[in-house]
Amino acid sequence: MADMTMTRLQELMVVLYAIGLVFYFIDYLNKDKIAHRSAFWILSAVYIMQTGFLFMFIIETKRFPVLSLFEGIYFYAWLLITLSILLHIFFKVGHAVFFLNVISFIFITIHTFAPAQIQTSPxxxxxxxxxxxxxxxxxxxxxxxxxxxxxxxxxxxxxxxxxxxxxxxxxxxxxxxxxxxxxxxxxxxxxxxxxxxxxxxxxxxxxxxxxxxxxxxxxxxxxxxxxxxxxxxxxxxxxxxxxxxxxxxxxxxxxxxxxxxxxxxxxxxxxxxxxx
Structure with missing residues (x-):
């Protein structure tokens, strides 16, 4: 039951991420301040969820998630979204933030919907x-x-x-x-x-x-x-x-x-x- 809840939460995170990218794209086309602000806050919510999952994994396994491709994809996506938030806050390079999040979204989607057996690492x-x-x-x-x-x-x-x-x-x-x-x-x-x-x-x-x-x-x-x-x-x-x-x-x-x-x-x- 707990595993199913975690899976649903990760799927929700992907959906929110997709919505955030839509707002970023609207802002990209029209320079829309409301869309820009909405995208950032949705992205922040995704980042909090992603960071929470990351810490839960670390606490449960007592190690960092880098020892399999499945784990590495997630960590890579987390690094990219972290970098995009830092760029958004300190450097105001909106287009770099948008493209970084597109790459991160691709990797987090691969992670979320990958076959279950990929989690097993030798x-x-x-x-x-x-x-x-x-x-x-x-x-x-x-x-x-x-x-x-x-x-x-x-x-x-x-x-x-x-x-x-x-x-x-x-x-x-x-x-x-x-x-x-x-x-x-x-x-x-x-x-x-x-x-x-x-x-x-x-x-x-x-x-x-x-x-x-x-x-x-x-x-x-x-x-x-x-x-x-x-x-x-x-x-x-x-x-x-x-x-x-x-x-x-x-x-x-x-x-x-x-x-x-x-x-x-x-x-x-x-x-x-x-x-x-």
């Missing part, structure tokens, strides 16, 4: 360690930073197109400047790349200590190192002046596709990764 209590915990947490934090770079890249391309066509709209005043979007991409990469590097170092160390057999050529490991190379190259070419403006923005957009592929597909093709 990671047993014997494998739960601080090293594994930090490895996975830093990986999710890096993915969150890369999601931010993706959002700011989309906003950069949008602003550039509007400026080039000289077609002003009600939404233009809510968009960041080209410089702000460029800075957002750069800061996101400067944050995400070190996080991913730390995660990979700790992950390799954990595998060396815990696993009897593992290979550096495992699909998940190779995919993660490829991701590091891709984002490192994007940042390097930008710093050296070979990636500027639209090219830099598009590079961030395409690089985020590797994040999505590595997030979902890498673990399933892995020979030893338990986070599936």
């Amino acid at each position: 990671v047993g209590e014997a494998l739960i360690s601080e090293l594994l915990f930090i490895h996975i947490t830093f990986a999710i934090l890096s993915y969150t930073a890369f999601a931010m770079s993706f959002v700011f890249a989309i906003l950069y391309l949008l602003v550039y197109k509007i400026l080039k066509q000289r077609k002003w709209s009600k939404q233009f005043g809510r968009l960041p400047s080209l410089q702000q979007a460029m800075t957002g991409m750069k800061v996101s990469l400067l944050t995400g790349i070190p996080f991913l590097l730390v995660s990979l170092i700790l992950g390799v160390q954990w595998a060396h200590v815990v696993l009897d057999e593992w290979s550096v050529f495992d699909m998940k490991i190779m995919g993660s190192f490829l991701l590091l190379v891709v984002y490192g190259s994007v940042l390097f070419f930008h710093q050296s002046g070979r990636l500027r403006g639209n090219d830099y923005a598009w590079a961030n957009v395409f690089a985020f596709l590797f994040v999505i592929i590595n997030f979902f597909l890498g673990g399933r093709l892995s020979e030893f990764h338990f986070w599936i």
Whole structure:
């Protein structure tokens, strides 16, 4: 009975989230203050519910929810909505908030309506360690930073197109400047790349200590190192002046596709990764 109640509450949270996104979209189109305010308060209610579920899980299991794909999706969605609220309160970048919440909504929907068996992870209590915990947490934090770079890249391309066509709209005043979007991409990469590097170092160390057999050529490991190379190259070419403006923005957009592929597909093709 208690499990059914929790399921219904999570479904209610998804419905509220959808309603909030509708209000955000109305505000996006018409610069509607009432819709903007309504969206924020609905989002706040969703955030409170989501945080409550998160703490209930931590209290019940006495650990952080990062040791399976099912748990990681939820934590990732929670990080994105946390980031969107902080941006709403302190930086007033409404469009970034909208796009971040779209990504978060997709992940929370996947989590809520995923098959029940996905909750079962082969990671047993014997494998739960601080090293594994930090490895996975830093990986999710890096993915969150890369999601931010993706959002700011989309906003950069949008602003550039509007400026080039000289077609002003009600939404233009809510968009960041080209410089702000460029800075957002750069800061996101400067944050995400070190996080991913730390995660990979700790992950390799954990595998060396815990696993009897593992290979550096495992699909998940190779995919993660490829991701590091891709984002490192994007940042390097930008710093050296070979990636500027639209090219830099598009590079961030395409690089985020590797994040999505590595997030979902890498673990399933892995020979030893338990986070599936």
